[in-house]
Amino acid sequence: MSQKIKEQVKQLLADRKIKGFLGLREENGHVMPYLFCDPQELDSLSVGDWKKPGDARYPLNQILIQLAMAYPDETFAVLVRGCDERGLRELFKWKQLEEGKVIPIGMGCPDELAKACECEKPFPDCQIDGPKGKGAPSQRISKIEAMALEERFQYWLKEFNRCIKCYGCRNICPMCFCNECSLEEELLVEKGDIPPDNPTFHLVRAMHMVGRCIDCGLCEEACPAEIPLRILYKKITEVVAEEFGYKTGYSIEEKSPLNLIEVK
Amino acid sequence: MEFKTVLTTCPYCGCGCGLLLEVLDGKVIGTLPSKTSPVNEGKLCIKGWSVHEFIHHPARLTHPLVRKENELKEASWEEALDLTVRRLREIREKYGPESIGVLTSAKCTNEENYLLQKFTRAVLGTNNIDHCARL
Amino acid sequence: MAKKRLTILQKLLEFSGIHPERLRMRWVSSAEAAEFVHEITEFVETIRKLGPNPLKERVAA
Numbered sequence: 001m002s003q004k005i006k007e008q009v010k011q012l013l014a015d016r017k018i019k020g021f022l023g024l025r026e027e028n029g030h031v032m033p034y035l036f037c038d039p040q041e042l043d044s045l046s047v048g049d050w051k052k053p054g055d056a057r058y059p060l061n062q063i064l065i066q067l068a069m070a071y072p073d074e075t076f077a078v079l080v081r082g083c084d085e086r087g088l089r090e091l092f093k094w095k096q097l098e099e100g101k102v103i104p105i106g107m108g109c110p111d112e113l114a115k116a117c118e119c120e121k122p123f124p125d126c127q128i129d130g131p132k133g134k135g136a137p138s139q140r141i142s143k144i145e146a147m148a149l150e151e152r153f154q155y156w157l158k159e160f161n162r163c164i165k166c167y168g169c170r171n172i173c174p175m176c177f178c179n180e181c182s183l184e185e186e187l188l189v190e191k192g193d194i195p196p197d198n199p200t201f202h203l204v205r206a207m208h209m210v211g212r213c214i215d216c217g218l219c220e221e222a223c224p225a226e227i228p229l230r231i232l233y234k235k236i237t238e239v240v241a242e243e244f245g246y247k248t249g250y251s252i253e254e255k256s257p258l259n260l261i262e263v264k
Numbered sequence: 265m266e267f268k269t270v271l272t273t274c275p276y277c278g279c280g281c282g283l284l285l286e287v288l289d290g291k292v293i294g295t296l297p298s299k300t301s302p303v304n305e306g307k308l309c310i311k312g313w314s315v316h317e318f319i320h321h322p323a324r325l326t327h328p329l330v331r332k333e334n335e336l337k338e339a340s341w342e343e344a345l346d347l348t349v350r351r352l353r354e355i356r357e358k359y360g361p362e363s364i365g366v367l368t369s370a371k372c373t374n375e376e377n378y379l380l381q382k383f384t385r386a387v388l389g390t391n392n393i394d395h396c397a398r399l
Numbered sequence: 400m401a402k403k404r405l406t407i408l409q410k411l412l413e414f415s416g417i418h419p420e421r422l423r424m425r426w427v428s429s430a431e432a433a434e435f436v437h438e439i440t441e442f443v444e445t446i447r448k449l450g451p452n453p454l455k456e457r458v459a460a
Contacts, residue, residue, distance in 0.1 A: 019265060027271075030300040032284050035267035056299045063286065066293055067267060074265075144414065153416025153453055166310045172296070199415055200454075210407055222297060224307040232414070239410040244403070257403050 002047050004129040005079070005105055010039040012077055018103060019074035022060050022067065024048050031056035033063055035076075047079065047130070053113040054081070059174035059218055061087045065096050077103040083117075083216035085124035086249020087174050090214065093255050096177050109133045117217045118234070140231045141238065156199050162225035163195040163202070169219035169229055170205065175212045182208070206232045211256025213237055214249045265289060271298055274312045276370045276397055279303060281312050292316045318371055352388065361389035370397035418449050 009021045013036075025034035026046040036042055050056040064078050080088065088104055091097045107130040108123035114133035118140070122133035144152060170176050170183060182188055183205060189196055213233040220230045241247050244257040269284040282301025286294040295316045299306035318324070328344035329336040355363060366384045368377050377395065384393040405424045413419040423442055427435045 020267070022267070030271050030282075030298060032269040032271060032298070032300075033286070033296070034269065035265075037265065050300050058296060058299070063267070066286070066288065070288060071265060147416075149413075149416050149418060150453075151416070152414070156415050164309060166308065167313060168297070168308060171313050203411060203415060206411055207404070207408060210404075221299075221306050222308075224304075224309065232411075235414050236407065236411060239407050243406055243410075258400070 002045060002107075002129060005047070005107065006042045006045060008105055008128060009036065009042060009077060012103065013037070013039045017075065018077045019071065020067075021077040021079075021105070022064055023079040023105075024056065024058065024060075033058045033060060035067070047107055053110050054117070057081070057216075057218065057221075059172055059216075060084060061091060061097075061174040062172075062177075064102065065091070065177060068097055068101065072098075072101075075101045075103065077105050080104040080106050080124050080126070081109055081216075082119060082122045082124050083214050083249075084174070085126065086121075086214040087216065089249045089252055090175065090212065090256070091177075092252070093259060094177075105129075111136075117215070118230070119215060119217075138231075138234050140228065141235050144231060144235075156202075159227050160198045160202050161195050162227060163198075164225060165194055165196045165201075166224060168222035168224065172218045172222040174216060174218065175209075175214060202227075202229070202232065206236050209233045210236055211240055211246065211248055211258050269296065271301075274308070274315055275373075276311045276315070281308055283308060283312055283315065285316055292319045356388065362392065364388055364390055365392040365394075366390075368393065368395040370395055417453065420445055421449060421452065 005023075009023075012018045013021070020035040020037040021042075022033065022035050024031050024046040025036075025041075025044045027044060031046045031048060031050050034041075036045070046056070048054055048057045060078055060080075061084055064076060067076060068074075078084070078088075085104060085106065088097065088102060092099045092102075104124065104126050106124035106127035108127050109117070109119065110122075110131045111133045113119075114122035115136040118136050118138040119133075120135045120137070122135060123130070144155065147155065167183070170181065183201065188204075189201060195201075213236065215230070215234065215237065217230060219233070220226075220228065223229060237248060240257065246254065246257055248256065267286075267288050269286050271282060271284055274281045274283055281304035282298035283304075284296040284298050285292050286296060293316070295308075295313055297304060297306045297308040297312070304312075327338045328341055330339040330344055330347060331337075352364065364384075366380060366388070368380045372380075372395075381393050384390060402424065405422065409419045409422050412422060423445075425438050427438060
């Protein structure tokens with residue numbers, strides 16, 4: 001595995017088409033993001049499979065935005081899974097990254113990981129390596145919808161009650177790039193409130209994920225309280241698909257329904 | 265151009281969560297939880313997430329400061345240390361060692377904190393030492 | 400734009416266990432006073448039938 005990725009990156013570096021390849025490196029038994037500028041370093045390349053497939057995934061797109069801001073004239077290659085590719089497409093449309101300056105190096109996810117992530121499309125269109133996993137539909141949404149209204153409310157109240165306001169979900173999200181986050185706005189969110197305004201805080205975050213969430217699952221993995229955030233965001237994505245026929249990250253041109261103002 | 269992430273341990277509480285400092289061209293620009301650390305398994309509390317903020321903070325002390333005419337002015341290390349030694353001695357003699365308290369910080373290294381408590385207890389002669397994480 | 404947001408919000412609220420009819424959006428111009436009164440009166444009735452908002456106890460706590 002990852003042999004094809006190494007070859008492709010080596011070629012891109014040799015041809016000087018990229019300044020560096022943003023991927024993951026295994027060092028002393030740990031996996032961490034790294035920018036490979038020297039092809040010889042690629043021996044330590046990791047794809048984020050540490051003990052289980054995909055258990056050491058990081059928001060590489062988020063780091064890429066920082067690199068692109070510091071070096072706007074350079075082109076970078078980046079390791080992408082199915083979700084990352086969806087993220088890139090949206091980030092291009094939101095003008096956070098320039099399409100011509102990003103070369104995605106695609107990798108697919110195995111069935112096991114796709115099922116754990118309940119991922120609809122666990123492989124990027126630009127895939128060159130890795131398995132082509134089978135999409136797995138979400139089952140957790142229907143469990144909530146089977147509950148009566150009052151039961152649902154109590155369920156969510158209980159889940160959000162564990163929130164310690166660490167902002168982990170927002171910090172790790174590869175699609176969150178707002179310079180001023182409304183969740184940090186003192187006038188909207190009271191300081192020192194733990195758990196933060198239940199359920200409003202999380203409903204606000206869910207609303208901000210409309211047309212933005214790429215279903216990568218990093219938020220749930222970063223939550224120390226193990227709140228099932230993805231169920232909320234998956235529901236939002238479902239609503240947007242039903243109401244507006246828009247699926248986040250599937251189109252290169254079509255913008256999210258909240259990313260355009262119609263002038264009639 | 266160089267971008268790398270450096271694995272380190274959170275300096276705050278006793279948990280010792282593993283975190284990755286994002287370093288771009290020698291400057292720390294962010295923090296990510298380490299997914300491969302057995303302690304925290306990819307999760308952090310808000311203190312861990314904001315650990316990188318104090319490193320390059322503009323409000324950090326970069327020079328010894330001495331209060332002269334009710335205003336903090338830059339001074340040399342010799343001047344600052346001489347003043348500190350003189351005044352601590354005077355206060356200890358006049359009011360006793362219990363009149364002195366020492367406040368250290370979780371942002372210091374364990375070694376620095378060890379030195380400071382040794383100094384407070386063995387040299388100043390008091391147990392009045394504490395720090396922002398109360399550890 | 401507001402209509403899009405509110406459509407989504409209503410579905411989100413329902414999913415979270417808050418009755419969707421607690422949220423309503425209507426366009427009423429300042430010249431349509433009668434329409435406005437009718438709308439508000441009807442809305443108040445709807446809310447009364449639904450009972451106190453479950454979020455109320457959370458705010459007081």
